[in-house]
Amino acid sequence: MIRPLICLLALFVTVFAAAEDASLPAKDKFHLFLLVGQSNMAGRGVVEAQDVVVNPRVLMLSKEGKWVPAVDPMHFDKAAAGVGLGKTFGQIIAEANPGVTIGLIPCAVGGSPIDTWKPGVFYPATKSHPWDDMVKRVELALPAGTIKGILWHQGESDSQAGLAETYAGKLSDLVKRLRELVKAPEVPFIAGQMGVFDEAPWSPEKVLVDKAHRDLPKEVPHTAFVTAEGLNHKGDKVHFDAAAYRELGKRYAAAFLKMTK
Template sequence: MFLLFLSACNAAAAAAAADDDGLEIFILSGQSNMSGRGGLQSKRGADGSMHKVWDGIVPQECDAEPGSILRLTATLEWEEAHDPLHHDIDTAKPTGVGPGLVFAASLLRSRDSVAKSEEKQPRKKPAIGLVPCAVGGTTMSEWKKGQFLYDRMIQRTKVAIEKGGTLKALLWYQGESDTTSNALGASFGSKLATFLQDVRTDLQSPDFPIIQVGIQWGHHPHPAILEEVRQAQRAAADPSKHVYIVDALGLPLQSDNLHLTTEAQTTLGLMLVEKYNIHFLSS
């Protein structure tokens, strides 16, 4: 499969920006492709009904030293991170592999590689704290300030910080649900802009990086609306304001033409690492 290799200078810049102590907090939020549907397969139950189950296959890119990556549980406790990261957050449907664990493990490897090349001591562990918040099938209206999903995301992030972490970035993958009607598509851009501003205000972090994922949907019934949402996502990206975008267009999809495969989620995780490290190189 396609592998994205981080440049040494990018990884060094990100490592220099990292704290020596405490967790680096990354919010994982949006809808199902951030939550993770990679590796879900149809299985027939004892009663003859079909349902989705995760195949249990974890990409090798998720490998990390024990205790180096934690996730905040639904009960606001830190535990060892493992896929599916959103199993107790996005509970209405089965979850599988998303981009979050690949991102975290690959970020640590890039830093360890730089430290080794510069003969530095490896970072103290644990290093990264992931805060899963994504829920499948949700629209931008459900991520409005004052709504349950938005308020829970802010609360979970604040708890993570209070437990001894430093907010580093929001990884945001949402928009498919807003391509299902003209009204949703037309209002998507303004809602996204308000969301991005509210997140920074409520977390008191006006400049922290936000990396959004440009959506795709194969054989979409309303391609014009899909493109309208994608254009709004691109318009929201502004590196001078530390808002970035990576594009999922062209990554392999499952048979539903909507959800990324495990291979695609792995590639996306690496793309997110590259964009995150470029942020530090250009800041």
């Protein structure tokens, strides 16, 4: 009975928050972060009370294109959207930078292969154009703030024969195109590791995709890799649970702070 009540509270807070535009700081004090990838970036964790606590210096771009207080679920790609890593990441970065406000731009699309993150590509599973939809949100967000980082979590959909072998090159190309989009050639790009679960041994193809993530900092300047070792899944052997997403957010934040200290 408690969990449904928490979910109802989360829905109420989200609707209430979305009803009001947040007051924005000066552009140089509004630090923007792009959240891109598939379902483990969007988040599939069960929403709890802590996930709807508002921090006035952590905002998100809503589905409607408004800057509102960040609460989970931040994404809206599928009905299953829940707790992700973004909110925790934003809170930590805000704490480390007392004079700024953090703006999170949720753009992840559950199940999307890396090939769907190209101009004009339609993704039937969500009836969307992942890249083109992201571009619209970025163009809406950038006039208000300053881009500071790109967070990427994706790879499960490419962990199959015929796709994994070419993933590394596509990832490097994606980083280049994203940086061109946000007009910041050296903006930090952080890639997170796919779930490492004892109950779900990796295929050779998944090992290849993981290697591309791990090797990215050696191949592309101003990038980082975040491990998912020791984190639990939500029971489906694919998606992290809520606690794991929060921990993953901490690891992304630690990587970003190390890159920019």
